[in-house]
Amino acid sequence: MSATPQLSAPATAQAPSWSVGDHTVRRIDETALPAATGPWLLPGATADVVTRTPWLRPHFADEAGVLRLASHSFAVEVDGLRILVDTGIGNGKRRTNPAWHNLNSDYEARLTAEGFSPETVDFVILTHLHTDHVGWNTRSEGGSWVPTFPNARYLTSHSEWSYWAGVEMEDARQQMFQDSVYPVRDAGLLDLVDIADVGTEIAPGVRLLPSPGHTPGQVTVELSSQGESALISGDSIHHPVQIGHPELCSCVDIAPELAARTRHRMLDSLAGTSTLLLGSHFPPPTAGHVRREGNAYRLAPIAPGGATVRG
Numbered sequence: 001m002s003a004t005p006q007l008s009a010p011a012t013a014q015a016p017s018w019s020v021g022d023h024t025v026r027r028i029d030e031t032a033l034p035a036a037t038g039p040w041l042l043p044g045a046t047a048d049v050v051t052r053t054p055w056l057r058p059h060f061a062d063e064a065g066v067l068r069l070a071s072h073s074f075a076v077e078v079d080g081l082r083i084l085v086d087t088g089i090g091n092g093k094r095r096t097n098p099a100w101h102n103l104n105s106d107y108e109a110r111l112t113a114e115g116f117s118p119e120t121v122d123f124v125i126l127t128h129l130h131t132d133h134v135g136w137n138t139r140s141e142g143g144s145w146v147p148t149f150p151n152a153r154y155l156t157s158h159s160e161w162s163y164w165a166g167v168e169m170e171d172a173r174q175q176m177f178q179d180s181v182y183p184v185r186d187a188g189l190l191d192l193v194d195i196a197d198v199g200t201e202i203a204p205g206v207r208l209l210p211s212p213g214h215t216p217g218q219v220t221v222e223l224s225s226q227g228e229s230a231l232i233s234g235d236s237i238h239h240p241v242q243i244g245h246p247e248l249c250s251c252v253d254i255a256p257e258l259a260a261r262t263r264h265r266m267l268d269s270l271a272g273t274s275t276l277l278l279g280s281h282f283p284p285p286t287a288g289h290v291r292r293e294g295n296a297y298r299l300a301p302i303a304p305g306g307a308t309v310r311g
Helices: 039-040 047-051 107-113 130-139 158-167 170-185 254-268
Strands: 015-021 024-034 070-078 081-085 122-125 138-141 144-149 152-159 191-192 199-202 206-210 219-225 228-232 276-278 287-293 296-302
Touching: 015 107, 015 219, 015 276, 024 219, 081 107, 081 191, 107 152, 122 199, 122 206, 130 138, 138 170, 144 170, 152 206, 170 191, 191 199, 219 276, 254 287
Parallel strands: 081 122, 122 152, 152 191, 228 276
Antiparallel strands: 015 024, 024 070, 070 081, 138 144, 199 206, 206 219, 219 228, 276 287, 287 296
């Protein structure tokens, strides 16, 4: 992979945000991902497939069929609670992926600028325990990794934790758990949530939904308020190309067939509704409404503030 690209905007820029009833959802950017990410992550999303899906351009792919992806978190205000959904890649972490290795972004400054300074965060929701979703769980202090959000409860599903506790992890994944997951557990800040089939509410209008396949215990995050709703995808959908082609699976899906079934079910439930889909790796404009298109679906992008984006 190529070197890590520069962030798309300075930390002083206001974060893009969307309103969901009384909730405000902010996208906290970490970094754009290099062009090589798409072919590695979604090998079935060839240039031919992408160029035959014209609504992906110009926002989600370029004219040559190269996918655009990003790493970010979503920060949500809910009844006075500050909730962070996933924590990205993190700074200064030793990683085998060159695009993630020893990253030095201004993510923390962006988060603080939006009123989410680390000590004020109440909940950190981890949709699943993959490297690019847990990195800012911790920061370096005095040669050790300590929780970045010392007053928060870090939440992940009980089945997600149980899965990783029961498998033999390769060295790179062990490294990630050592620097980004175990320090949170050891500090007594990790809560394992039993997820009901219909979802489990963890705060007013915030529900964790079971979304297995990418990992066994992955969750998506449903937000609801005043008759409005949104769904944060986690890695159930890495890129909008999977909305047009739900059968496309990621190279790192643990159970690809299950992941595809989960994605189909999710898209079917969203299609034609006013629920906003917020993609955990979607590049700007990041959000949209799912619409039916033939035997599949498309994403109608919604810009921050709620305006429809025209291609």
